[in-house]
Amino acid sequence: xxxxxxxxxxxxxxxxxxxxxxxxSCKEWNTSGSAGPLTDLNAYGASPSGTFFNRxxxxxxxxxxxxxxxxxxxxxxxxxxxxxxPVCPTxxxxxxxxxxxxxxxxxxxxxxxxxxxACPYGARELDQERQVMTKxxxxxxxxxxxxxxxxxxxxxxxxxxxxxxxIFGDVHDPESAASKAIEERGGYALMPEWxxxxxxxxxxxxxxxxxxxxxxxx
Amino acid sequence: MxxxxxxxxxxxxxxxxQGLLFFIALSNLYSQTTPNAFLTNLALxxxxxxxxxxxxxxxxxxxxxxxxxxxxxxxxxxxxxxEVIVLPALMIATAAVFLYALNGKVPQWLWLVLxxxxxxxxxxxxxxxxxxxxxxxxxxxxxxxxFILLGMASGWILLELLIAVWGDAAVQMIDAPLSIIAxxxxxxxxxxxxxxxxxxxxxxxxxxxxxxxGIKGSNIRQTSMGLMGGSFNTREFFHHQTDRxxxxxxxxILLCTYVIPMILMAYSITTPSIVxxxxxxxxxxxxxxxxRWMFFAEANHPQNLYYQRVS
Numbered sequence: 001x002x003x004x005x006x007x008x009x010x011x012x013x014x015x016x017x018x019x020x021x022x023x024x025s026c027k028e029w030n031t032s033g034s035a036g037p038l039t040d041l042n043a044y045g046a047s048p049s050g051t052f053f054n055r056x057x058x059x060x061x062x063x064x065x066x067x068x069x070x071x072x073x074x075x076x077x078x079x080x081x082x083x084x085x086p087v088c089p090t091x092x093x094x095x096x097x098x099x100x101x102x103x104x105x106x107x108x109x110x111x112x113x114x115x116x117x118a119c120p121y122g123a124r125e126l127d128q129e130r131q132v133m134t135k136x137x138x139x140x141x142x143x144x145x146x147x148x149x150x151x152x153x154x155x156x157x158x159x160x161x162x163x164x165x166x167i168f169g170d171v172h173d174p175e176s177a178a179s180k181a182i183e184e185r186g187g188y189a190l191m192p193e194w195x196x197x198x199x200x201x202x203x204x205x206x207x208x209x210x211x212x213x214x215x216x217x218x
Numbered sequence: 219m220x221x222x223x224x225x226x227x228x229x230x231x232x233x234x235x236q237g238l239l240f241f242i243a244l245s246n247l248y249s250q251t252t253p254n255a256f257l258t259n260l261a262l263x264x265x266x267x268x269x270x271x272x273x274x275x276x277x278x279x280x281x282x283x284x285x286x287x288x289x290x291x292x293x294x295x296x297x298x299x300x301e302v303i304v305l306p307a308l309m310i311a312t313a314a315v316f317l318y319a320l321n322g323k324v325p326q327w328l329w330l331v332l333x334x335x336x337x338x339x340x341x342x343x344x345x346x347x348x349x350x351x352x353x354x355x356x357x358x359x360x361x362x363x364x365f366i367l368l369g370m371a372s373g374w375i376l377l378e379l380l381i382a383v384w385g386d387a388a389v390q391m392i393d394a395p396l397s398i399i400a401x402x403x404x405x406x407x408x409x410x411x412x413x414x415x416x417x418x419x420x421x422x423x424x425x426x427x428x429x430x431x432g433i434k435g436s437n438i439r440q441t442s443m444g445l446m447g448g449s450f451n452t453r454e455f456f457h458h459q460t461d462r463x464x465x466x467x468x469x470x471i472l473l474c475t476y477v478i479p480m481i482l483m484a485y486s487i488t489t490p491s492i493v494x495x496x497x498x499x500x501x502x503x504x505x506x507x508x509x510r511w512m513f514f515a516e517a518n519h520p521q522n523l524y525y526q527r528v529s
Contacts (some may be wrong), residue, residue, distance in 0.1 A: 013433075021445070047415050048447040055444035057524060058426070061435030062358055069441070070433050074524060087349070089289035089299035111281015114298050116454060117219070120425065122521025125450035131281025190434045191520065193424045202432055214354045 006080065006100035006172045007138055009155070010181045011073055016165040016205050018056055018071030018137035025160035026054040026075075026170040033141055035106060039129035051127045053136040054157055062113075066215070068150075068208060073166070075157075077190060077198030078102050078135035084115040084124065092216075093133070100199055101140055106132045120194050171199055219353075220454050221514035223278035226337055228371075229343055230506045232272035233306070233365065234267045236336040237373015239312060243333040246324065256384050257319045262312055264380060269309050276305075294406045297349055301342035308335040340366045347517075354421050359413050367410055368475070368509065371403040372502055375479065379495045394487050399485040400498075408476035411509070415468070418516055420425075425520040440526045451525050457515035464515065472506025 008166050031038040031055055042051035054075040061068050078095075082102050092108035092122075093103070093115045104115075104124075109132040116124040116133060124135045139155035142148060152159065158166045169178030181187060187201035242261060245251050252261070277283045289302040318324040345364035351357050379394040427438040443452075457464075478492045482498035 003513075020444075034485075042447075049449060050447075052445070052449070056440040057444040058388055058441065058442050059431055059433055059438055061438045062438055063434050068433075068435060070431070072431055072474075074444075079420070080276060083351075085251050086292075086295035087294045089292050089302060090285070092288075107280065108285070110289055112279060112283045112298065113454065114296075114346070116450070117353070117519070118350055122451045122455065122519075124347040126454070143485050159372065191352075193428050193429055194520075204432065204434060208434065217301065 004097060004100065004172060006078070007143070007169070007171050007200050008078055008171045008178060009075070009158070009185055010167040010169070010201045011180045012163075012167065012181070012203040012204050013070055013072065014162040014203060015033070015166075016056070016071040016172070017163055018058055020056050020158035020161060021160040021162060022166065022183075023052060023054050023056055024141075025156040027052055029139060029142065029156035030137070035137075035141075036127075036130055038134065041128055048074060049128065051125050051134055052074075053117060053125075053134070065175050066212075068205065070086070070205065071086045073157075074123075075200075077196070077200040078136075078138065080197035080199055081131050081195065082119075083194070083196055084119045087118040087150060088115050096122070099170075101138050102135070102140055103137055103140065104135060104136075106130070107132050115146075116176060120191055120196065121198075171201070219514045219517045219519060221511040222279055224275050224277075225514075226510040227275035228272040228279075228505055230503065230510055231268045232339065232343070233277065233369030233506075234376055234503070235268035235272070236308070236339055237369040238268075238389055239308070239332055239373070239378050240267050240370065241374055242328045243336070243375050246413065247326065247329045247333065250323070254319045254322075254324075256380075257324075258316055259358045259443050260376070260380050262316045262319070264376070266309065266312050269305070269312065278470040281406070284308050293306040297345040301339065301346060302365060304335060304339045304342050306484060308332075311335045316334070324370050328344070337366075340369060347513075352425065353424065353517045353521050355418050357476070358417070360410065360417065364410055364414060364513075367403065367407040368490070368506060370399065371407050372480075374400050374403055375483070375502060377501045378500050379492070382490065382495055394490060397483045397487040397490065397495075401480055402524070403485070404480045404483065404502075408472075408481060411472075411476070423518065423520070425523060427467065427523055430520065430523040440524075443525045443527060443529045444529055451521060455519040455525070459515065464468050464512075467512060471505055471508045471512060475509050476505070478502075479505075490496060 008206045021180040025155045027038060041046050057072045057074055059070045059072055067197040077116055078101055082095055085095050094103060109133040113126055124133050127134050143153050145153060158168045161204050167178045167181050169176035171178050174178055182201045185203045188204050191200055262486040280286060289299055292299040293303055315324055315328055315332055344365040347356040348361040378400060479502040482494050488493045
């Protein structure tokens with residue numbers, strides 16, 4: 001790991017309740033900025049379609065009666081070895097040296113979609129109206145804002161989460177809350193088999209161990 | 219993956235032109251065999267038109283075609299960028315051969331340049347797909363071999379057709395051996411395709427819901443992808459066809475791309491005829507369109523793990 005800063009999110013699957021507040025707050029902030037709207041097509045029709053940086057999905061595991069439901073927020077993981085960056089033919093897709101955020105320069109993007117093919121997580125979405133590739137920016141315009149109060153210089157999704165399931169910080173700084181959460185609570189990366197080294201981590205549901213222990217005691 | 223017609227037309231048209239130019243360059247490196255008039259009046263213009271059509275088709279792939287020039291910037295890391303440079307380079311090399319052929323003898327080094335550029339374009343085009351390590355159907359040397367073999371086969375049949383159309387009695391004499399080589403190229407490509415399909419069928423995906431979500435527990439299944447109306451993720455990475463369409467298309471691919479042209483070529487070994495060669499080329503090209511469509515359709519992207527159930 002380099003000593004450079006690597007901003008990221010750590011998502012606590014123990015407490016995510018699947019309310020989608022992070023999805024709507026992300027959309028609200030990022031569709032309103034100077035970078036242009038996240039287009040919605042046919043928003044009030046039978047088959048609406050729109051650009052989102054963040055989704056909350058739901059999974060089940062186990063067999064009845066030992067089942068669990070897991071709400072699973074998913075956005076760009078800001079990989080330390082992002083496979084989407086070297087494939088970009090124009091250099092529109094890049095990873096910032098100073099803080100590790102993976103961004104798209106909308107003015108250089110030709111809309112060829114190649115970077116989205118090269119992302120195993122499906123984190124990128126081509127905006128149907130603007131015809132450029134879009135993705136989570138970690139709210140780069142919030143966290144470095146000169147007008148927002150210090151308490152609000154965080155990604156919109158983090159501020160919106162009612163259960164504090166999203167921890168934002170520098171995962172290269174061992175003293176940050178994000179690093180400590182990963183260290184102490186077994187934070188893991190998605191699809192480690194492709195060696196993309198995602199900066200975002202997920203905290204496993206330790207509550208299942210408690211539940212299983214209680215079941216075994218009976 | 220969703221098959222993209224812009225890329226299907228680009229790779230098949232350019233592939234055919236590359237095959238044609240490759241064999242012209244190769245035969246002239248060996249000995250100055252092709253008459254200059256054949257090159258300037260027929261073969262090179264045909265190759266140039268095919269490459270131009272391919273280039274035109276590729277523009278339809280872009281959301282912002284007016285910024286296409288930017289795509290030449292990242293040649294150090296991106297195979298797509300390299301392709302964007304090599305395609306015009308091949309067109310320039312073709313034009314240079316044309317100009318030299320008009321004014322006399324084409325120098326040996328130029329044939330070498332042409333040969334090298336046709337190969338380089340195949341490498342760039344195939345590597346675009348082959349370098350995506352987590353699309354396991356593509357991430358294998360068979361991808362590049364398949365692009366080259368099919369381009370050579372269609373280009374060779376086109377060369378044979380052009381020679382037949384040129385109508386020089388001395389040139390027509392060689393139609394039978396040409397048909398034998400066309401048959402062999404198709405036969406090789408046919409076996410490679412069968413091998414690729416067998417490999418794809420036996421592939422074990424490295425990613426699954428367990429690695430994709432990290433959820434500890436057995437029997438993981440999705441109950442909601444988090445959206446109901448579809449998104450880029452549900453459009454771009456699925457082929458949206460039924461298993462039946464796919465199965466039928468596979469038969470069409472085997473018949474049109476390989477088997478029927480092989481039969482026609484075998485026939486023209488004994489009785490060369492322009493009609494047979496033309497039919498072989500036409501049917502082979504239609505088959506190639508389906509083959510390239512299937513190349514995309516049969517690629518399974520790991521992101522699809524996250525988009526299995528609407529709710």
